[in-house]
Amino acid sequence: MTELDAGLVGEQIAESGQIAEPTGRGEIGRARRRKEDARLLTGHTRWTDNLQQPGMLQVMFLRSPMAHARITRVDVSAARDLPGVLAAFSGQDFADEQGSLPCAWPVSEDIVIPDHPPMAVSEVRYVGEAVACVVATDRYRAADALEAIEVDYEPLPAVMDMHDALTPDSPKVHESGNKAFSTTITSGDVEAAFRDAPVVIDRTYIQQRLIPSAMEPRAVLASTDGDTFTLWSSTQIPHVLRVMLAVTTGIPEHRLRVIAPDVGGGFGSKLQVTAEEVLCLLLTRRLGRPVKWSESRTEGNLTVHHGRDQIQHIRLAAEADGRIRGLRVELLADMGAYLMLVTPGVPMLGASMFNAIYKMDAYEFACTGVFTTKMPTDAYRGAGRPEATYAIERVMDELAAELGIDPLEARRRNWIRHDEFPYTTISGLTYDSGNYEAATDRAMALFGYDKLRAEQADRRDRGDPVQLGIGVSTYTEMCGLAPSRLLGMANYGAGGWEHGSVRMLPTGKVEVITGTSPHGQGHVTSWSQIAADALGVPFDDITVLHGDTAVAHKGMDTYGSRSLVIGGVAVLKACEKVKDKARKLAAHLLECSPDDLEFEAGAFKVRGTGASRTIQELAFAAFTAHDLPEGVEARLDSDATFDPDNYSFPHGTHLCAVEVDTETGMVKIRSYVAVDDVGKVVNPLIVEGQVHGGIAQGVAQALFEEAVYDADGNLLTATMADYLLPSAADLPAFTTDRTETPSTGNPLGVKGVGEAGTIASTPAVVNAVVDALRPRGVRDVQMPCTPERVWRAVQGTRGGVRS
Amino acid sequence: MIPARFDYLRAGSLEEACQALASDEDAKVLAGGQSLLPLLRLRLSYPTTLVDIGRLPGLSGVEDRGDHVHIGAMTTHDEVMRSPVVTAACPLVAMATATVADPAVRHRGTFGGSLAHGDPAGDLPAVVLALDGVFVARSARGERDIPAAEFFVDYLESSLRPGEILAGVRIPKLGEGWGYHYEKFHRTAQAWAIVGVAAAVKRSNGAIQEARVGLTNMGSTPLRARAVEAALRGVEVGEQVRPACEAAAEGTSPPADLHAQPDYRRHLAKVLTYRAIGKAAGAP
């Protein structure tokens, strides 16, 4: 593999400069370079780990080396006596005040939510669970002191395999047993669909466990002035966290402020209420001094919540011509040892998505959540939807192979046509808009589909040791989490609205406040573009404030591709409210009726005359308040919340060509084309970035990443030498393009793009690998498709399934 | 990085460094730190003192000494791969070094550190073994030559004695008619070799006159594929090479880890040896 070509990178930067040039009057749709980047790239950042407070102490946690054990003794006294150590505590010391880490999504009637103490008191249930802590003047002393703590464990059996866990004689993770919940959703007559079906495809896929690897490891800083508490955390959810911490610790909500300073990525892993956040708050309350915790990478690999980890049993019944009759999905979802914030909800987010873009008469989804002695799983980029998309897109390829037709043809015979929208699917969701034909045609043209198929045939004929495979993924996903009404029906513990507000300052500059909590997505730039267009003010005159519950006092934060679709629209609504107020003021000052005013380029103009007031002038007039109309209050500002009626449904077609070296098993991506339809685009450069990163992350699941535990429950992939993440050098250049079918569910026509690439790309890559080897009888290779697994599949031994 | 406590000595002379090492068997040499610091960070190693030899004069640099090239132990990977002397006289060393890790690591990690560390998964040990390099060890008692075949003793263990510092390595020039290739098999650009094959081939009249094959990560030390070397003697370049390479895994005991099981490594050794020989021999 090669180093990055510095020249090429330089060219690309130069090109991006060109596309940032104005292309029209509107800001929306312009490839603005991100306002955030100069600061981020020149080191003027405020990561939690960089923050200092007077008298600050460092916390470190001692973590269980056992997957499952009774704690019989913890002795922290030797640690306490070491120089620089101020305190050391065991779980017993917190037992009365630490509460239980929350699970906000009891997905079924039968769900069991076990007590989840932030620090283990009497039993540990996964390797990495905190059992004691040390508070010292610096991290070096704290780390030394950890080694002086003595813990006695009485080993209990590890529970590692989901099937085994559900057998009656399995050792139990919790007293109540190993089943967390089970649920079934049925629509249509599934029995009838499968009865006498000419074609039935029956497959089992493994969604391996993944470790989210944000660029910035987690860190927490907590301080108190004796009365109020402030918690800085590398989190995606300062608002949710504040509510949950208040409930968990008993610190009254009005005396707790949560700040997410610069946050370096999350991918769902920072959508959590963590043990460390709770314990840092308790420590600052107990010691009266600021305390900080920063994780090491190894600590992170062990204890950041993990993602995916499902066994998917998929059965699809079809007519002889390939039309789908029905689909049956049976999932085992590994919860790990406890249910964290939305652990059980993750598989349920996929419940309505296995049917994807396809029409069918019957659908059944059954899911069992299983406890094991591993780190809990929870949201990871796509959360539930990548798993669903993977299964259905893999099965569609199997259907095509069974019928001997092109995988795209199998899809065409089943997908919802563009003239059928809005379309209510078999699982009950209503897709607002889409055009699968257009995205697919565009992708095929960019890919050179027919030419690659010809090359594939040629290599097969020649028996070339390097075979070509072509993988297809025509995905859709459910974005914009979520309509509060639907969340209520799903028994989720909160709503899905978002808040935005706008403050016109006396000098005509603008502060936008958002309840979303960006951690790499560029909201400051995109929200500025939205406000600039709505208010007619220059892009550079706008600042966006976020991520501090004292500044952005309401919000539901950032996850699930929700920020633009809900938060961006809330900002637009707030701008409209400011404009309404400004119109009244303008009419008053210009002595006309509000209806006589037209708003253009940031000014209200009296129709037919030259008289006008700019929005900046009106902001100043509202500030002096010398002459306001009856009933109009001082200052131009507003608050708005937006709660959508429905989700949004981006879609697209991804095509991947791989070269598989059948002698070594090595897979190399030869070309990759993504045509995504994410509705209207506010900033194409940011969309492009999200798609690139998303594809990389999905490719990583297909080819590289896997969290591996041994039979005793030790995590074998605790360092980055063992948990393989691809870098730019391991990925091809992606060809990306878009079709644009506006969403009908919001005034911006936007659909969300944060997870699209990840959801789409994993099946495209694995389909390509299997396609390359299908003539040799291979019909599956378990993810990640490592060279060894591919080689064994070719050999017909373990790792790959042969027909 | 939060290592356990250690003392730090920046040696002013080679004698001082040797002295410090001789007087404390838990002291360790610190070169580029690219293997040692990760061990300290994970608290897998607890040295009492780190003897930093980074600023010692004379340990760094590449020299053409007529019949051999001398590479100072403290020469960084980056310097090695860009050295005109190395690329001209022992290109196999440059080829393998260019596959080590990433640019950041290559600017700090050293030639001598890679070898002294004795990691059979490292790319350079197999290369120096294939080229019959000679290790120059320095101690308070003077200088000692160690042939490559005797240098690597076991996993992370060399035949350097307590108090000895690796000063440099002599790589004999093989002369005219040789071709080289290092075939590294790894999953990502920055990753270690699952298996690597270092090949040097001397051709005359379309046949292989002599071949040297070093194997990376096929046992607890780097290995020579002697059976392949013997089988290749006199073989025509082309399809004939393949059966000779079937012996590549003979006498190896490859490790089992997350990236590969032993049987797969044995298979890879054969395929990669065939490819490396082909490329080194300039086969089409």
Ligand SMILES: Cc1cc2nc3c(=O)[nH]c(=O)nc-3n(C[C@H](O)[C@H](O)[C@H](O)COP(=O)(O)OP(=O)(O)OC[C@H]3O[C@@H](n4cnc5c(N)ncnc54)[C@H](O)[C@@H]3O)c2cc1C
């Ligand atoms: C991310 C990463 C990826 C890597 N990938 C690869 C790879 O793909 N291939 C590869 O070959 N290597 C790889 N390495 C290792 C790298 O090549 C190191 O540079 C090398 O192994 C050690 O060299 P160093 O100078 O850093 O030695 P140090 O880390 O300073 O020392 C290593 C050991 O050798 C001893 N030592 C060092 N110099 C001497 C000396 N002159 N005399 C006696 N003892 C000495 C030290 O005491 C220590 O025990 C990687 C390292 C990292 C961090």
